[in-house]
Amino acid sequence: MRFVVDQQVEDIEMPENLKLNTFLQEFHSNCTHPECGFGFYGFAFGQSPFPVPRLVQGALIKNANKGEYAAVSGIPELRNAISKYNKYYFRMDVSPDRIYVGPGTKELIFNLLEILHGTVILPTPAWLGYLPQIRFLKKNFHMLPTRANKKISPNDLRRLALRLQDRQKILILNNPHNPTGILYDESELEEIADVCRELNITVISDEIYAQTTYDFSKFVSMGKIYPEGTFVTNGLSKSHAAGGYRLGYVVFPQHAMDLKAQFKKILATEYTAVSTPIQHAAVAGFEISREMDEYFEVTRNIHHIMGDYTYHALSSIEGVKATKPEATFYLLADFNGFSSALQEAKINTSQQLSESLIQHPYHTAIVGGDSLVLERTDFSARIAFVDYNGAEVFENYIENKPKTSTDRIEFVKSNAPKVVAGIQMIERFFENIKQHTPKLSQVAEVYGFKKLA
Template sequence: MVKTAGIMIDARVDRIQQPDTLRFSQLVAGQKHVCQSVACCEDFFSFGRAESPFPVPDDIRVEISGKSCPGTLADPAGLPELREAVSGFYARNYNITADADRIIIGHGVKGLVLPIFTILAGSVIVPSPGWLGYLPQLRILNKPYYRLYGHYAAQYKIRPTQLAAMLKGLVKSQHLLILNNPGYPTGNLYTEKDLKEIAAICRESNTLILANEAYSLLTYDLSKFVSMGSIYPEGTFVLNGLSMDRSAGGLRIGTCILPEGSDQALKDELIKVLATVYTAAVTPVQQAAIPAYLPNPAMDAYLHDTREIHRIMTTRLAARCAAIEGVRTIIPEGGFSFMVDLNVMIAEIRAAGIQYSNDLAPAMIQHPYHIATVTGEAMMAGYDDFYIRFSATDYDGTAALESYRSVPPKTPSDEEAFFMRHGARMAAGIEMFSRWVSDVRSGSFKFEKSAE
């Protein structure tokens, strides 16, 4: 039991990790305070914010800015016209036929996860490294879960043999597997073969899948993306939203496609919990989201252009990391983040005083490096897994989008020039990261605990 100012706090809250956005902000604020005390005015290299830098698409912005603003509550399942639009969107883009009755609109993807965890019996299997957002919700519910650890050799993806072995050792009851595709924070992509193998194991083991596909439309080669909802339709909850590909995280719109064949009882129970937690997603925001899902050439152009810019910025930044000796990096196939693995230099890291994965971010932000990112629990890493998430988002998205549309890069040299024109600050940050790695390996860097 935690006690603060005489008020007792439930012990479960103490087991909840800080969201990565909050941890990142506190990390930067703490180091800036330290730097001020020694008159350091150097800027920070910001690699921690996993949020698209682009402006919200015009159609959404115009819709939300003033056509109507109803004060009435929406249906807890979502506005019928929005669910119809989402149904058509999935048919066109994902080869998934799901009528509006199978679609739930929520308060962002995160707002849909808790109700799904709440209604489903059994344990949850959570891949690591991965998105932190799952564990706090599982701990709030006191729900049993198991971590499924990824490895460099498999690009940190779920390995079917490993999954089968874990499920074989669990109680023979219903389970739920978390699957992010493209992966987060790695940006790796599951092939159709990968998904079929995972689905076959889940079918045999009475295991449902929560497929978080929030980065799917940011897959650099869209022809390679396959939704688990088309592979295992009867057992998959498909999650998506507007935060990543439409750069509209602040609107908090998430979508869920229920498994094919779901009965009314399951839908009723999910809506009951959803309505209990937050009643319904905001009505005018739902109205503004409709153009994002209707056939819309302007929206298609926005998605194409921003996806290409994400590809240029993220893969070139990752390639620079991969060239650093002592660093292992998987070049992402989607999204705007990638992961760096420093476990090959674990002896040097510990000799520098960095004993646990949570120490890595405070060590990197120390003066004079000022590399601000997230590590450890913020990306579901174990204490002994020295992983770093780099987000390639520290640039002026509006200027980059205008530049891309004015003169689209056509060759690798054009893309490099585009990257350096808009991402020079990030390139300088990776050079500083290379210096930090070199100093750790040479023994000239020591972690000062006071910098946390």
């Protein structure tokens, strides 16, 4: 039997994060060098390393017997809990009937793009998940490259939107931002909102990293600044280290009654409802409690410590520029200072850079620029600083909170040795590239993989 695949599916590519998984696995099985057994320095995967909060795990176990289908928009207890969560943490008054629960924000963003007519404006660099969806839905779209500070320029947004003929435009705002770790402040959001009001731009504000904002008082939701035109998405994946639970939510704009009925139709058509036990578990994760509050505080402090270390260590390498993260567990490292040396070494694209870094003896996994919706020849990369044992580090932090800047550096060295060694490996890679005489075998000796395994 020969199956004929629909052309629409043939035309789309595997999303970059999944391609990366395959690539790393292949690299592993193909590498015959004994040191490949060590694995690699993992700067590529965007997963929180911490355990799922115990409260959430307990609630999941307790509700394992709930086999009935749930309501399409989410169980009432969960929509209530999410409403209170938004009030408590994000100072937003959102009634539960503006909240829809779905199997992850990725799916909900896809559903929003399905129901919203209009041309999509995608600021770049961007999370690798949006573009395949936009392409799959055959939506018109325009990139909006950001400038040196990696933030959307309201003037650039205005200029682009004025050129677009559609009566509605959709801006994808990701705040805090993957891959740079940057955070928009209130006045920056207000300036963007002014342009959106003026030119009828709807905003999908992907705020999945909100809870990881290092100085939490600085986070402001676009839903607060532009409530009439913003869809806010958030969920369990990053804040609760539960990406595998597949639970996200979207807050609809004020006064979007007609749209809500259309949205519900789509959800009912595509997936009926999110798994009922998972929704009950999520209630425990979104309800306000001392335990969850402590969990958020500890995890965001650890991300902060790791982020500061990674930023300073990478920036101190001559020729490397890095964004200074204020949230998330990522930063964007700019290696374009080495362009000519890389080209001489026959490394012409960011994909080739990722491949060279993962090879023996460097064993370092990064996400290259073309996966971040940058030019193929842009040697920027996303560095995720989560390659450590989250459960252990969480306990170590509680037992002995680092106070001074020296304590913080020591904390990284003793709790995340692979982050430290991986950055050294990146440095060594570029030293070798600069010298055009890569003495590769020596590198492995110097950095002794086995000690770290």
